[in-house]
Amino acid sequence: MHAFAALLDSLIYTRSRNAKLKLVEDYLKATPDPDRGWAMAALTEDLDLPAVKPALIRALVETRVDPVLFRMSRDFVGDTAETVSLLWPAPIVPADPAPISVTEAVERLRHLSRSDAPAELGRMLDRLDAEERFALLKMATGETRIGLSARLAKTALAQAYGQDVDLIEELWHGLEPPYTALFEWLEGRAPQPTPADVPTFRPFMLAHGLEDARVSLDVYAAEWKWDGIRVQIVRVGDQTRLYSRTGDDVTGSFPDVAGAFSEPGVVDGELMVKGEHQGAGIEVEGAASFNALQQRLGRKVVSQKMLSDYPAFVRLYDMLVDGTEDIRHLPWTERRERLEAFVPRLDPDRFDLSGVIEAEDFTELEAIRAGARDAAIEGVMLKRRDSPYVGGRRAGLWYKWKRDPLTADCVMMYAQRGSGRRSSYYSDYTFGCWNEEGELQPVGKAYSGITDEELRFLDKFVRTHTLNRFGPVREVEKTMVLEIAFDSIHASTRHKSGVAMRFPRIARIRTDKPAAEADRIETLRRLVT
CATH class of the missing domain: 3.30.470.30 (DNA ligase/mRNA capping enzyme)
Structure with missing residues (x-):
């Protein structure tokens, strides 16, 4: 587990595409079967451990750490695996010092029932350091989020052994982790695996x-x-x-x-x-x-x-x-x-x-x-x-x-901190338009489309114009107008406004426009297709 944890840690702090490829290539060449196969399954999010869910992890850590401290820390860090790996306390009774391999972790977790999973996961976390705990939790939930796409991981695999990534992609979907037959072929120890009579995927x-x-x-x-x-x-x-x-x-x-x-x-x-x-x-x-x-x-x-x-x-x-x-x-x-x-x-x-x-x-x-x-x-x-x-x-x-997007001028109503590198900023904004009674009604939520400089500007606005707090959500003064771009808009019975935007994003910040001049919901309804 230590080598896989070191790989994840390095990938998180590496921005260069070629450097990421080299990290994965080196890991695959240095790691034996079946550890590298399970690692590839985790990197491509093809690893299925159904007994371990984020809710189980949250419930488990709250048996070891003060729940309020965990929730506040999670809100600040923005990532459950990272928060748990850092907060997890040392066991009162010293744990087994023997290292845990990737294969051992997978084999233990993949056959567990949901009732047995918390205890077994807790025992493994007791035996690992913070870096390894992070890797285990990322692998267990299937949500690595380390800036490495499944395609890029397969590209690294192909480059490591001088093969074409499209061929790897075609073979991939006809094989099961830990891909032993695939590695045997790549290393020249066996013929190319050709899953017969199996409907396999071809790259788009x-x-x-x-x-x-x-x-x-x-x-x-x-x-x-x-x-x-x-x-x-x-x-x-x-x-x-x-x-x-x-x-x-x-x-x-x-x-x-x-x-x-x-x-x-x-x-x-x-x-x-x-x-x-x-x-x-x-x-x-x-x-x-x-x-x-x-x-x-x-x-x-x-x-x-x-x-x-x-x-x-x-x-x-x-x-x-x-x-x-x-x-x-x-x-x-x-x-x-x-x-x-x-x-x-x-x-x-x-x-x-x-x-x-x-x-x-x-x-x-x-x-x-x-x-x-x-x-x-x-x-x-x-x-x-x-x-x-x-x-x-x-x-x-x-x-x-x-096609060119539609746009509407909307008023920021609520804000919440983001995840990952934006976890310290209020970057997720709920916005609204005016209804027939002259009240603002939420019509959507957006968190993309702005630069880092604009993000800092809006974060400062949220912090200095907060009216109320509802857990992690802040209600703000209704004075900030955002021009929202969206691909289309549809009637929706799930939203009080009666409309739902498709792919809303922030086109620009309208500091030049008073909130009273923002668009009305009736205007949005006329755009419904």
């Missing part, structure tokens, strides 16, 4: 932002960028799997889609929910807003009522494997022809084809995009017609041209 092709550039529609095809979640559907043998963009298996959340896909192959598309609403500028084509899709996301058990009220479907726009033939090397135009021939064989209630936008030139496309303000659309995708399907972002192949 991603797009760069278009920024202010213009492209030729003779070279690029234009499609709508739909506002759902991107999924990859894989059918092999008699199995169908749905994967999210991060490679997570989401089949269980969408059994209606998986059950309807019976043709062998691999396709890429946008998962949405059917619905009727009034769009602006284009034909809506039966897709509801992202707000409807949210009712289905993250559910491990989906009721019949949920399936009926929020029927899911996938709008397909690319094809990776046709039957058993991998066609990712073909240009987009040929893959598109294959997809157009493939879609009619699917259930039309669950799958349709994302159309190509017809425009004479880029100027006409700009006009079409400007007139499309619809809840199911995020913007436009531009795909080079001769581009192969390659994992990751490759310059010049695909561009995303998101």
Whole structure:
């Protein structure tokens, strides 16, 4: 555990991407199996220890430390694992001095019931130093948050052994931790693992932002960028799997889609929910807003009522494997022809084809995009017609041209300290608009979009203009106006204001505007799509 703890500690304080890669590479080469496999599972958040939850950790530490002291410390530090690792007291009876390996910790915790987990976790924490306790708790909860993405961890693994990261990614989802067969192949001790008859994930092709550039529609095809979640559907043998963009298996959340896909192959598309609403500028084509899709996301058990009220479907726009033939090397135009021939064989209630936008030139496309303000659309995708399907972002192949955000002037009402490096600042702001009775009513919460200098400015405002405290939340004087940018706004029965913003963020601080001139909720309701 000591080596893994040292790795996490170094990663937290290392900003350079290449330096992070070197740290992980060195750890993997120096660490034996199966410790390094379990470590990789933790770094990629593929380690599942269901008996250990954050609530269990909080309850456990409050049996050893004064609860008020813990909560105040947690509020200040902003991270439960770090707080517990530092506050955990030395045991009254000296603990077993023998070191605990990563494998020992995982094997002990993964087979525990929730009733047995607190005692066993406590015994392990007694045997570890603060750095090791931090590593154990991060590993146990599956939330490392150390500035290392799963993709970057796999890139380090690939570089350590001179392999292609996309190949590692494809193999990854057909294997189980601690990935012994994978390491044996990487070190030349065994053949490449090839999971037979298993629907494995392929890395998604991603797009760069278009920024202010213009492209030729003779070279690029234009499609709508739909506002759902991107999924990859894989059918092999008699199995169908749905994967999210991060490679997570989401089949269980969408059994209606998986059950309807019976043709062998691999396709890429946008998962949405059917619905009727009034769009602006284009034909809506039966897709509801992202707000409807949210009712289905993250559910491990989906009721019949949920399936009926929020029927899911996938709008397909690319094809990776046709039957058993991998066609990712073909240009987009040929893959598109294959997809157009493939879609009619699917259930039309669950799958349709994302159309190509017809425009004479880029100027006409700009006009079409400007007139499309619809809840199911995020913007436009531009795909080079001769581009192969390659994992990751490759310059010049695909561009995303998101629509301009909506904005509203809102008044800050409440503030709360953030997490991580912002845990010492009031960085999470609840804001509101005026209702018909002339009262401020909350309409959203934002914590992004501002610079460090602006963060310090707003933090000082919160501290010097506090009216009331409600636990970690401060109510402030209603004088600070924030211009809030958001992608769309939807009707919501869960919010008292009746509206919910999609991706709200702070566009600018309006010190020039009095709070009385901030927007009214009625103005926001007119923007509902």
